[in-house]
Structures are given as C-alpha cells and as structure tokens.
Amino acid sequence: MAVNAAEAAPQNAAFSTTKWSRAWQNHAPGYLFLLPWLIGFIGLTVGPMITSLYLSFTDFDLLTPAQWIGTANYERMFTNDRNFAAAMRVTFTFVLFSVPLKLAFALAIAMLLNRGMKGLPLYRALFYLPSLLGASVAIAILWRQIFAGDGLVNQFLSIFGIVGPSWISNPNYSLWTLIILSIWQFGSPMIIFLAGLRQIPQDMYEAASLDGAGKWRQFWKITLPLLTPVVFFNAIIQTINAFQSFTPAFIISNGTGSPINSTLFYALYLYNEAFSFFRMGYASALAWFLLFLIACFTAFSFLTSKYWVHYDD
C-alpha cells in the first residue's frame, strides 16, 4: 500500500485537476449517504467543541454577550477555587478506588463464570443487568434508599445489634457508597474479561499443571499476563468513564455534592458552574481541563503499555 501511494504521487501532481474531479464523481454518492451523519457531527459535536474552547477564554452568563478575558478562567481554577480542588480530590479518589476494585471484581466473576457451569447465558445476563440499569436515575434513587439512615443496609446491621450511620449523609462514607455503586456495575468489563478468558488455550493450563503450578500460580503467571490486552482495554474505558461520572452523585446529593463537598464529582461541579451559576466560560474551561486530564492519562497508559501488555502477534 505505502509503496503504491509513493509511486502514484508524481502522477497525481501532473493530472491533479482531472483526477480530483473524477475522484469527486466517484465518491459523491458516498458523501451523499454520509451527509446526515456529517451534519450531525459538525453541527452537534465539532461546532460546540470549538465554541466551548472559545468560551473557556471568556466570561459568559448566557444573558450578556461573552467577554474575552484571556486565561483568567484557567488561572482561577488553580489559584483561587477551593471547590475545584475539592472536586479534583473527590474525582481522583473515586477513579483510584472504583476502577481497580471494579476490574478486580469483574475479573473474579468472569473467572467464576468461565468454569464451564450450566446455565451460563442466564448468569451472564443476570450479572450484566446492574450495568444496564446502573447509569440510570432509578438505580441511583434505589441506592439512596439502601444506604439511607433507615435503609436496607442499616436494617440488616441492626439484626446484629449494630447501629449504622446514615451512609450517604456522612461525609466519611458518602463517597464510598458511590464507589460501591460503581463496583456493582461490573457487567460490561466482566463480559469482555469472559471473552478474553475464552481465548486462552486450555493446553496452556495443562502444561502449567504438569509444570507443577497450582491454581494461584497459574492465575498470576498464565491467566493474568495473557489477559493484559483485555485488562488494558477495560482499564482505559473504565477510567475515562469514572472521570466523567455524574448521574449517581447528582441524584444522591440532590445535585449539590453534599455533604460538605464529599461527593462533588468533577462533572457535577462543572454542571453546577454552568447551569446553577451560569458561569459558562468557567464551566467550559473546566471541561477542557478534564479533557486534558483524560488525554494525559490515556497517553500515559499507551506509553507504558509496551512494558506490561502482552500482545500475541
């Protein structure tokens, strides 16, 4: 392919006009079919993105025209905004704990399901269910009931004579209820892990067991290394999702990030800046910084991947 393109290049230059018009004739129907998507992509994604990049350098409250203020929004973020610091702390804590725990849990369940049990499709569907419902408002409301002062958890604890706190209104625990909620939504990484486990040839384990390796050593030395591409994929997807987590915190804290900012997720803070206080410029700056954070994380992951991800080709 590359060689062909190189050879074709000089000819392209010589016949460029006719080539172009012929190419256009060839491809016009294709672009025509793409048009609805292209309009949507430019109008609803690229356009707003560029606009928000512009707005992030302005002061804009939706009512009066946007005022160019340079990098003032970004300066404020790092020098003069304690809520921003709180949101960063909450979000990083959430990402740091929820992602590894969720992946570990998903892998554990996937390994359990991979032991060739009967009725696998049923269990697979059952375990996937929370993930289908997970991001929904209904589940978050349910979660609020379960962890409330007189909720299910405390009713269960009271059987043993333990009086539990109100988990969601205690700043020491509130974030953790959200982390548990997120772990509970392990379905989609689990399905992907299950597919990955199926790819590992059985004779690998037979060879290892003849080599004297027990189940534990087989897991660490065979299963996990051969599963690293899947772990890598899941980790990236889940981390990006975790950085953007919004709905559960919004529902459980009634949109405030309370108690005392303990569930003030980054996305929630951004939302409040934009739609409660109408600081569109500042909210745009926050959004772009989040994008930057996620890009950094992803780049870092890809750069380090060659040291720990095993690709079999």
Next chain:
Amino acid sequence: MATSIQLRQIKKAYGDVQVIHGVDLDIEPGDFTVFVGPSGCGKSTLLRMIAGLEPITGGDLLIDGQRMNEVPAARRGIAMVFQSYALYPHMSVYQNLAFGLETAKMPKAEIAQRVQRAAEILKIEPLLKRKPKQLSGGQRQRVAIGRAIVREPKIFLFDEPLSNLDAELRVAMRVEIAKLHYDLGNTMIYVTHDQVEAMTMADKIVVLRSGVIEQAGAPLELYNNPRNLFVAGFIGSPKMNFMTSTVEAGALRTGGVALDLGRDVTGATTLGIRPEHITIVEGSGVKFADLTVDLVENLGGQTVVYATTRDGQALTIVLEGQRHVEIGSSVSAYVDPAKAHIFDAEGNAIR
C-alpha cells in the same frame, strides 16, 4: 533408574459415552512405547489419563508399582510434549524452560545450569531470549521438548509431537527423539497415527481401535504376526493386500486359483499378502493369482505394480529394483507360503 508403567483394566467414560474399554498394558522401564491407531480411537485420552490431565473412570494406573489414579499430574514425575507445543507465548524460551523449575523453587543458579544443558542438547542456545512467536515450527518443537527434559522427569509423554512439521523436518526430528531416548534412557510413550513413525521409533507398538488394544508387541512382531485383519492392515506400507477366499477340500482358493500353503486353512475367508512379499517370477513360492496389470509406478529403488485378479480383486505389488512390466499384460503372482496370512470370518488370524 527408569520407570515402569502398568495399566490394569483402565476405562474412560465421558458421561454415558465409554471411550476406553478396559485397557491392560505393561510398559517396561526404559521402553519407548508407541500408541498408534486411527483418529478418535482414544490414543490421546489414554495418554492424558497417564499424565493426570484426565480423570480415570475405572481400573488402576501403576507407576513403579504405585497406584497413581488420584495423584495430581505434577507429582507423577511426568513431562508431556503437546501436539500444539503449548509454549507460554508471553515468556521467552528461557522462561518457558525455567517455569517448571521456578515453580519447584529451585535455586536460580541450578535453573540456569539445567536450562543451559537442555539448550545444548537441543541446539537452541541462540534462541533462549526469543519469544515463541519468533520461532519456526521446528524450533518451537525443540523448545517444547526442552521444557520436558529440564525437569528431568521419570517419564516422557508425546502426543503427536511432529504432526505440525513438514515431511523433511518430521524425519529429522524423529531421529532426534529416538536419539534422545537412547541418550536419556527414560521410559517414553509416544502417540502417533503415522505407522512409519511407530515402526521406526518403537520398542513396543500398541495398536488401538475404538478404545481397545488390538495388539501390542515389538514392531517386527506386529509386522510378521498380526493378530487380526485390523492390525495387518494398519501396520506396513503400502497396506497388506486382502483377497476373499474359500476353502475347498482342505485347500485355499482365491482369484480362481487353488494354492497349497502346507498348513491347516479350515475356516479361512481372507488371504492377506504384503505387497513386498509378492513376486511375478515363476519358481519362487506358490502361485496364488493370475493378474492383469493396470498401472506401473517406477520409483527407482522399487517398482510398484497395481493389478486386478481374474475375479476383479485389486492387488498391489512392490518389486525390488527397476523392472519393466507392460501395462495391460497378464502376469502370475507368487508368494512364499510362510509369508501368506490367513484370517477367519471374524477377522482373526489363523496361525
């Protein structure tokens, strides 16, 4: 010292399906035993039961006289070479060889020494740093064997280890495995469905069919005295010729010719003669058929003649050297009576 293996009425069932039907077998210490048989006859299953990879559902497995049925694979003193090689793809060749030793918590220096020695034996020293995917099929095969020998097991098991190699490499590796057996002197069991491999490598061949041992013995014993039609047809290449026969007045008649084998032929229904035991020159042995020549293949070292008897039965003849035989001509076939095999209606040999 080398290790003996005994199978006593070994059975295997998957659910209701019985695939091994009570196998009895004695393997002498240091023997090279080959399991042969058609696809699906249970060779791999039997081997995997000995290895401990497949639970035994009936009978006893004894290694050095000790019952091993419930002993886990790792503690049977066995190493196995898989058809797929089953090398760990994420480990270098060195790590592949060292894995079992590391699992056994052997000191690093000793591991390095053993890996080095195995690599020398198999001539894979320059490859130690590579990953399996960077090796050719033959090199992977060597690494798989290397992984078996570093652990210095009592018994080696091979499940069709050469079937993924091309013909030339297969012959070369066959010789190397035979040499390895000669050098190490371990008890080895080797599964193949290639009867040439079986004939050339084995001290003892075990012919299996549908989960039953048809015959077990030294290669030439099976070649010279096959116990039944199946073994007679399976061992030897090209295949033994089988001709339907009748017995009239105490003499065998086949292809319209009566022949005197000089022994009792009562009950014989099939005459079996190996292609290489037939001659077409008068005066050597007894005449057993008149033939029309259909096709002649000159291979240089030998001449293969395909012919049909008067009553339409096909016959293959292998003649030594380069012989001129006209296609369409009529010839008579002769055999030394001692080399003619006869079988009864059940397919069992009549001796």
